Amino acid sequence: MSIRDDVKKMKMAAPYLAASSIDIRNKALEIAMSKLKESAEKIFEANRQDLEAAATNGVAPAVVKRLRFDEHKLNDVIEGIKMLIKLPDPIGKVSLHRELDEGLELTRVSCPIGVIGVIFEARPDALVQISTLCIKSGNCAILKGGKETTFSNRILFEIIHNSIIEAGLPVDCMLQAESHSEIDELLSCHGYVDLLIPRGSNAFVKYIMDNTSIPVMGHADGICHIYVDDEADFELATKIIIDAKTQYTAACNAVETLLVNRKVAGEYLPKLYETMKNNGIKLRGDKEVQSIIAIEDLTEGGYIEYLDLVASVKIVDDIDEAIEHINRFGSHHTDSIITENKKNADYFMQMVDSAGVYCNCSTRFADGFRYGFGAEVGISTGKIHARGPVGLEGLVTYKYKLYGTGQIVGDYAEGRSHFNFRDIEY
Amino acid sequence: MSIRDDVKKMKMAAPYLAASSIDIRNKALEIAMSKLKESAEKIFEANRQDLEAAATNGVAPAVVKRLRFDEHKLNDVIEGIKMLIKLPDPIGKVSLHRELDEGLELTRVSCPIGVIGVIFEARPDALVQISTLCIKSGNCAILKGGKETTFSNRILFEIIHNSIIEAGLPVDCMLQAESHSEIDELLSCHGYVDLLIPRGSNAFVKYIMDNTSIPVMGHADGICHIYVDDEADFELATKIIIDAKTQYTAACNAVETLLVNRKVAGEYLPKLYETMKNNGIKLRGDKEVQSIIAIEDLTEGGYIEYLDLVASVKIVDDIDEAIEHINRFGSHHTDSIITENKKNADYFMQMVDSAGVYCNCSTRFADGFRYGFGAEVGISTGKIHARGPVGLEGLVTYKYKLYGTGQIVGDYAEGRSHFNFRDIEY
Numbered sequence: 140m141s142i143r144d145d146v147k148k149m150k151m152a153a154p155y156l157a158a159s160s161i162d163i164r165n166k167a168l169e170i171a172m173s174k175l176k177e178s179a180e181k182i183f184e185a186n187r188q189d190l191e192a193a194a195t196n197g198v199a200p201a202v203v204k205r206l207r208f209d210e211h212k213l214n215d216v217i218e219g220i221k222m223l224i225k226l227p228d229p230i231g232k233v234s235l236h237r238e239l240d241e242g243l244e245l246t247r248v249s250c251p252i253g254v255i256g257v258i259f260e261a262r263p264d265a266l267v268q269i270s271t272l273c274i275k276s277g278n279c280a281i282l283k284g285g286k287e288t289t290f291s292n293r294i295l296f297e298i299i300h301n302s303i304i305e306a307g308l309p310v311d312c313m314l315q316a317e318s319h320s321e322i323d324e325l326l327s328c329h330g331y332v333d334l335l336i337p338r339g340s341n342a343f344v345k346y347i348m349d350n351t352s353i354p355v356m357g358h359a360d361g362i363c364h365i366y367v368d369d370e371a372d373f374e375l376a377t378k379i380i381i382d383a384k385t386q387y388t389a390a391c392n393a394v395e396t397l398l399v400n401r402k403v404a405g406e407y408l409p410k411l412y413e414t415m416k417n418n419g420i421k422l423r424g425d426k427e428v429q430s431i432i433a434i435e436d437l438t439e440g441g442y443i444e445y446l447d448l449v450a451s452v453k454i455v456d457d458i459d460e461a462i463e464h465i466n467r468f469g470s471h472h473t474d475s476i477i478t479e480n481k482k483n484a485d486y487f488m489q490m491v492d493s494a495g496v497y498c499n500c501s502t503r504f505a506d507g508f509r510y511g512f513g514a515e516v517g518i519s520t521g522k523i524h525a526r527g528p529v530g531l532e533g534l535v536t537y538k539y540k541l542y543g544t545g546q547i548v549g550d551y552a553e554g555r556s557h558f559n560f561r562d563i564e565y
Numbered sequence: 566m567s568i569r570d571d572v573k574k575m576k577m578a579a580p581y582l583a584a585s586s587i588d589i590r591n592k593a594l595e596i597a598m599s600k601l602k603e604s605a606e607k608i609f610e611a612n613r614q615d616l617e618a619a620a621t622n623g624v625a626p627a628v629v630k631r632l633r634f635d636e637h638k639l640n641d642v643i644e645g646i647k648m649l650i651k652l653p654d655p656i657g658k659v660s661l662h663r664e665l666d667e668g669l670e671l672t673r674v675s676c677p678i679g680v681i682g683v684i685f686e687a688r689p690d691a692l693v694q695i696s697t698l699c700i701k702s703g704n705c706a707i708l709k710g711g712k713e714t715t716f717s718n719r720i721l722f723e724i725i726h727n728s729i730i731e732a733g734l735p736v737d738c739m740l741q742a743e744s745h746s747e748i749d750e751l752l753s754c755h756g757y758v759d760l761l762i763p764r765g766s767n768a769f770v771k772y773i774m775d776n777t778s779i780p781v782m783g784h785a786d787g788i789c790h791i792y793v794d795d796e797a798d799f800e801l802a803t804k805i806i807i808d809a810k811t812q813y814t815a816a817c818n819a820v821e822t823l824l825v826n827r828k829v830a831g832e833y834l835p836k837l838y839e840t841m842k843n844n845g846i847k848l849r850g851d852k853e854v855q856s857i858i859a860i861e862d863l864t865e866g867g868y869i870e871y872l873d874l875v876a877s878v879k880i881v882d883d884i885d886e887a888i889e890h891i892n893r894f895g896s897h898h899t900d901s902i903i904t905e906n907k908k909n910a911d912y913f914m915q916m917v918d919s920a921g922v923y924c925n926c927s928t929r930f931a932d933g934f935r936y937g938f939g940a941e942v943g944i945s946t947g948k949i950h951a952r953g954p955v956g957l958e959g960l961v962t963y964k965y966k967l968y969g970t971g972q973i974v975g976d977y978a979e980g981r982s983h984f985n986f987r988d989i990e991y
Binding site for chain 1: 576577579580581583584663665669671678679759760774775778780782798801804805807808809812813888889892910914915916917918919920921922923924925926927929930931935936937947948949950952953962963964965966967968969970971972973974975977978984986
């Protein structure tokens with residue numbers, strides 16, 4: 140059977156999941172939590188199989204680190220589910236209640252998006268986070284994890300799938316895709332899949348975006364900037380830059396380009412250079428920067444995403460040039476200004492067109508957990524629907540409900556009836 | 566100069582428009598209002614040129630009706646602008662304010678989407694409505710109207726463009742596209758255009774959706790249903806069906822398929838058939854329906870969008886079959902149940918996966934003006950971002966602002982600092 144058939148069945152199951160009570164959805168999460176605890180040894184054993192395969196196949200150490208699922212990671216995901224259970228129901232929330240005329244009442248109510256396909260990297264904890272976020276928000280989930288985590292994902296999926304069935308939710312509302320070829324089939328399921336959330340490399344996300352007519356949420360590149368203003372506290376700037384570059388080099392919210400105000404470039408750049416060198420970070424820049432510090436030329440491609448201990452540096456005339464550079468060459472992800480001048484901070488945060496605009500802190504804070512959302516299904520740099528880290532709120536849409544008593548539009552168009560818009564408290 | 570160059574300039578102007586005060590945006594609307602009044606004669610003269618050209622070119626009467634712009638239409642658009650001025654500022658609204666830790670404060674603030682391209686049908690009032698909605702919501706607008714309204718659009722655009730300049734808004738934040746060839750160029754402006762809103766025929770909207778990687782908001786087809794429950798008031802049902810079919814036959818929210826519960830089909834269908842015939846409406850159905858009333862077979866393609874005085878009829882076993890049919894064959898636009906049973910109504914409205922789910926009223930109510938939004942840029946059947954009629958709220962997104970005092974993620978990851986999520990009232 141092809142995945143398309145499964146997805147069609149899922150589409151039919153979606154309204155039933157959407158109509159389920161929060162008690163049942165929370166119950167499914169509670170069952171999942173205890174099943175995960177009970178099955179700890181089986182999960183670790185499956186994970187050992189993945190780790191052995193990784194060793195055999197010579198998988199990169201960074202990937203191995205992510206695919207390891209131990210007691211610590213298990214506790215983390217269980218804590219995450221506990222937090223999720225406590226969060227209020229994101230569906231059924233009224234955001235507008237209006238009497239249009241006597242006996243004609245409009246309500247706008249939040250509801251699940253429907254069927255969501257998430258394609259994620261080789262991290263078993265991601266499977267748990269994404270699937271539980273989907274359960275809580277009443278969305279059917281098609282889960283495709285990295286092939287390096289095949290054994291771990293298989294058991295984790297089975298545990299969570301069994302939990303939703305035990306709680307009384309439809310069997311068809313969770314689905315695991317295991318083979319890479321199923322991705323292309325999934326991309327063609329327009330009309331059945333409501334949203335795709337691809338996570339992973341730039342090229343992979345671009346491939347998804349270019350090869351489907353299903354809406355895609357996420358981000359391709361993450362070129363984040365830190366602008367050091369002429370009124371910056373240098374020590375604070377350097378501390379933040381080191382964190383934003385080194386705390387997790389391969390993350391999309393790591394800083395890639397440093398912009399330094401010309402007024403302080405002569406004084407600050409040599410200091411920055413020294414500390415960067417001591418922290419193993421290489422800088423690259425144009426001739427102007429090179430006239431102050433002895434660094435390499437920019438890579439071909441200019442101000443790119445390195446995902447490595449490398450950052451571009453550029454001198455800018457003023458805050459406006461910094462803003463212009465960010466809006467033009469950035470990826471609208473997360474950008475930070477370092478300044479002691481509140482007015483400059485506010486101006487920067489107003490004018491920079493990114494999902495996250497920061498002042499005096501590390502770009503690495505762009506994350507669902509750090510925003511207090513419990514978890515995230517991804518980070519969106521799009522402006523349509525959710526932007527920034529996407530938690531429960533980004534997984535819902537709304538519908539308009541209109542209760543009438545026989546009203547027809549002709550009466551209003553021809554002046555026999557009149558609208559009498561009156562908002563009702565909710 | 567190509568439109569791409571203009572769009573690039575627009576992208577640069579967008580942050581300035583986004584940062585403009587509501588006073589300036591409202592002032593632009595006020596100036597537009599008085600300029601439109603002053604220029605009434607010039608506008609009507611331009612419109613006469615369009616009407617003459619339409620007569621020469623043998624344009625269809627339905628199109629001619631829409632392109633006529635007289636005193637009545639002018640008053641309507643002026644009333645619309647007046648209403649728009651009174652509406653609160655959709656940008657700068659805080660929807661989350663949270664202390665993550667001492668001195669680390671997160672705010673989520675609404676902001677304009679940026680650069681929006683709207684391609685609309687030959688209706689001069691549409692140009693005014695769309696451009697003023699964009700001004701109010703701080704969005705740059707690229708406007709491409711139907712070629713039949715060239716003269717009218719040219720003067721209307723000039724008036725509104727001059728108004729924003731006079732109010733002090735950036736010159737580059739409004740742009741008119743006149744030639745059809747510019748549409749394809751626009752579709753390739755990914756990275757500069759944030760959103761496309763195409764209005765018009767099914768085929769045209771599909772063409773846009775299939776030929777751009779820019780997000781598209783809108784709808785292709787509008788196959789709306791009315792389900793006549795076994796507990797329906799028949800007179801009320803018939804009155805609503807006539808309105809939904811005839812009040813504006815070519816509209817996307819006109820009803821196309823009637824579903825009738827089997828329990829009442831024998832009694833209701835002959836009555837419906839009589840009244841439909843008297844109102845010039847043809848019905849089409851399968852053999853089962855034909856065994857009760859003498860109607861034609863379904864058109865090839867089945868339950869399609871007629872946009873004419875024709876509707877499909879189908880007998881369903883029960884409310885569940887009605888829901889299944891709508892979710893499977895509908896376009897997720899607007900669907901109505903006719904019933905005196907509140908439980909059935911609620912169940913239908915929960916289970917039908919459409920932007921509008923109605924009870925005992927006409928599908929034709931799906932409209933921004935009738936929802937009390939003042940106006941709409943279009944109706945969306947997508948689930949990502951705005952759904953249903955799209956007014957000001959659908960034209961904004963949000964950004965996260967994070968003010969820190971030197972915080973780095975390393976401190977939290979390694980347990981030296983702890984998040985202390987605390988929502989702040991706003």
